Amino acid sequence: MMTLADNYTAVQERIHQAATRAGRDPAGITLVAVTKTWPAAVVATAYAAGMRHFGENRAGELAQKREAITAQLGPDAAITWHAIGTLQSRKAKMVADYGDIFHALDRLKIARKLAQHLAENGRHLPVFLEVNVSGEASKSGFDCTRWETNREQMAALRQAFETVNDLPGLAAVGLMTMAPWDVAPQIIRAVFRRTWQLAGRLQTDLALAAPLQLSMGMTDDFEIAIEEGATHVRVGRALFGERP
Numbered sequence: 001m002m003t004l005a006d007n008y009t010a011v012q013e014r015i016h017q018a019a020t021r022a023g024r025d026p027a028g029i030t031l032v033a034v035t036k037t038w039p040a041a042v043v044a045t046a047y048a049a050g051m052r053h054f055g056e057n058r059a060g061e062l063a064q065k066r067e068a069i070t071a072q073l074g075p076d077a078a079i080t081w082h083a084i085g086t087l088q089s090r091k092a093k094m095v096a097d098y099g100d101i102f103h104a105l106d107r108l109k110i111a112r113k114l115a116q117h118l119a120e121n122g123r124h125l126p127v128f129l130e131v132n133v134s135g136e137a138s139k140s141g142f143d144c145t146r147w148e149t150n151r152e153q154m155a156a157l158r159q160a161f162e163t164v165n166d167l168p169g170l171a172a173v174g175l176m177t178m179a180p181w182d183v184a185p186q187i188i189r190a191v192f193r194r195t196w197q198l199a200g201r202l203q204t205d206l207a208l209a210a211p212l213q214l215s216m217g218m219t220d221d222f223e224i225a226i227e228e229g230a231t232h233v234r235v236g237r238a239l240f241g242e243r244p
């Protein structure tokens with residue numbers, strides 16, 4: 001039987017190999033263990049196995065699990081809590097209070113809500129802007145489906161990035177994307193590659209000093225994502241098995 005610790009070792013090894021294939025330093029890749037739907041006890045076991053970055057897609061679950069784990073392990077456990085899911089504005093306060101980094105900023109209304117709450121609680125929240133480059137109607141995120149040729153899309157993304165960086169408490173640190181479901185690996189690869197290229201373009205256009213980070217890749221595609229430049233992979237099932 002594979003234990004959680006075994007799965008963790010196996011995923012780390014796959015990350016290492018994908019990075020090596022791409023000529024990248026594996027240390028530049030953060031594995032976010034996605035614990036959504038799993039109880040806090042599973043997070044505690046993952047912590048004992050060495051994991052320190054946890055991802056939750058629902059604000060309420062993030063708040064509740066962070067409280068439980070902090071009560072169990074104390075405030076100095078050095079965990080980073082990643083809010084990875086689409087956020088509704090009425091839940092923004094929870095992410096402002098309990099998230100250490102937010103991966104799915106898909107509209108400026110949410111950024112303004114977060115900034116309001118961050119002004120109240122005095123916290124700082126790095127965010128990824130979610131981009132939709134695949135054109136799947138079901139995907140949220142800034143429309144970047146034709147960013148290479150569509151000046152308006154590119155201008156809107158630049159504007160969003162700058163607006164977020166001007167808001168107190170928020171810092172735009174990179175781009176996040178989701179690959180389309182049920183498509184060939186080369187299509188997934190193209191989506192990740194175009195997202196990496198988009199980040200490069202944004203970096204140049206805005207003359208950003210720090211390199212942009214890229215949150216992309218899940219259980220079924222994290223190796224492709226790493227080969228195409230991901231700095232954060234969000235992995236659930238490969239670590240914890242099928243969700244309850």
Ligand SMILES: *Cc1c(COP(=O)(O)O)cnc(C)c1O
Pocket residue numbers: 034036057084085218219220234235236237238
């Ligand atoms: C659930 C989820 C993941 C992890 O999915 P797996 O396929 O279990 O690796 C990653 N990102 C987001 C936004 C998710 O909601």
